[in-house]
Amino acid sequence: MAVRDSASLLGWLLGATQGDRWAALVGWPALGLVALSEAGVDLERIVSVPDVRGIAAQVLAALGDGFEIVVVGPRVLLTSGEQRRLLARARQRGTAILTPQTWEGAVATLDIERARWSGPDRGGRWIREAQLTVTRRSRADGAGSRFDVTRQGAQAPTVTAARIATARRTG
16 A cells, blocks of 8 residues: 555554554654654564665565565665566565555555644644545545544544545646
8 A cells, every 4th residue: 555645644554454463664764663653553563674775676575475564665766567576475475565655556545635733732842633634546446535534642543534536637
């Protein structure tokens, strides 16, 4: 699944789906462990590989054999052929791939249409609430379905208002 334009949403998705599964985080050293922990990610079941130095496809293939979830960060550069081969391998082994990148053949792509953050509140000095409007696109969705994700404080995010997205006019 490609989750574009929101590391927060990707972290929340990882936290919501990880359970007792192991995950590898590849090519994303700037993704904060505190933020992942606050998103519900079990850091005791995360392995981080910050840099793959030109052998990304080989590293991801090996990690896909040993981990149930692989997060492919923005520092990982792959050709579309490598993406297709890794995706086929992941499907064979039951490995989930999450990435902020465009990924050919992804089951779904989540695009952030609008993000609103509020806080700090009364000197708290941290963001109190996040509201994201997200469009999910897949082969089954056509134009896509739109939903809202809201997170208040340390509570788990809530998803509401799934609806069909309208095609945008360009011109």
